[in-house]
Amino acid sequence: MRLVTAARSSVHPESLADELLARLRVHGAIPRHVAIIMDGNGRWARERLLPRPLGHRSGMKAVREVVEGALQAGVEYLSLFAFSQENWQRPATEVGALMSLLEEYIAREVSELREQGVRVRVLGDLSRLTPAAARAVERVVGETAANEKLTLNLFISYGSRAELVRAMRALAEDVAAGVLAPSDIDDAAIAARLYTADCPDPDLLIRTSGELRISNFLLWQIAYTELFMSPVLWPDFGRRELFEAIVAYQSRERRFGRVSA
Numbered sequence: 177m178r179l180v181t182a183a184r185s186s187v188h189p190e191s192l193a194d195e196l197l198a199r200l201r202v203h204g205a206i207p208r209h210v211a212i213i214m215d216g217n218g219r220w221a222r223e224r225l226l227p228r229p230l231g232h233r234s235g236m237k238a239v240r241e242v243v244e245g246a247l248q249a250g251v252e253y254l255s256l257f258a259f260s261q262e263n264w265q266r267p268a269t270e271v272g273a274l275m276s277l278l279e280e281y282i283a284r285e286v287s288e289l290r291e292q293g294v295r296v297r298v299l300g301d302l303s304r305l306t307p308a309a310a311r312a313v314e315r316v317v318g319e320t321a322a323n324e325k326l327t328l329n330l331f332i333s334y335g336s337r338a339e340l341v342r343a344m345r346a347l348a349e350d351v352a353a354g355v356l357a358p359s360d361i362d363d364a365a366i367a368a369r370l371y372t373a374d375c376p377d378p379d380l381l382i383r384t385s386g387e388l389r390i391s392n393f394l395l396w397q398i399a400y401t402e403l404f405m406s407p408v409l410w411p412d413f414g415r416r417e418l419f420e421a422i423v424a425y426q427s428r429e430r431r432f433g434r435v436s437a
């Protein structure tokens with residue numbers, strides 16, 4: 177409680193973030209996998225009478241800061257919901273702006289991500305990306321593949337139900353081909369056919385902008401994930417807000433359906 181009160185005081189935000197970082201390191205377990213539904217770019221732009229794409233551009237800066245924070249805290253997997261399958265229905269100008277931002281983010285950040293030890297993976301239906309965005313994705317994935325410090329999963333053109341449908345089809349094909357018996361289908365067989373096959377499930381899921389929804393993100397994987405709903409709009413979310421969410425996570429008792437200790 178005291179931490180949150182301190183974080184709202186007038187002390188410089190960077191030193192508050194560093195203070196929170198020092199405390200969360202001694203305070204308890206760091207979540208291995210943090211997933212974030214980045215929401216509120218449009219409202220952030222509207223509050224400033226700016227066009228929506230400028231909200232997304234500011235959101236890109238927040239991505240940079242949160243990656244930095246995850247590295248500092250020692251998070252091993254960071255999953256960011258950057259573009260949902262439903263987002264294809266937005267106006268063409270906004271979709272075009274988001275694709276260009278993805279290219280720009282990769283072009284700007286690829287060397288630093290490589291040097292920082294970040295392995296980038298892009299998960300979703302990538303067949304719908306523009307050729308230029310697809311090339312950028314291939315580049316960043318290839319150039320960072322050997323890194324091990326932090327795995328950054330960017331979910332693009334992703335929907336959890338579509339991911340599950342894809343996994344069920346793969347299971348059905350294996351059964352039809354005679355390489356899998358129906359009785360062999362269990363949790364592990366399903367998880368192995370998801371985009372996240374080699375990732376642990378998220379320990380902490382953050383959603384920004386005050387909305388209280390999951391919006392078709394990682395439905396299978398978040399069965400026992402701790403949820404943290406932040407009122408902060410995504411472009412204003414930074415290291416300090418990430419560390420506050422981790423401090424809150426550290427105070428939770430995770431029981432996985434068992435009785436408390």
Ligand code: FPP
Pocket residue numbers: 214215216217218219220232233235236239256257258259260263274277278281330385410
């Ligand atoms: C939701 O805000 C956000 C998105 C649909 C896009 C997220 C994109 C970024 C954070 C920037 C680019 C990211 C990368 C990795 C390059 P919204 O538009 O739904 O906001 P609103 O609910 O306030 O309208």
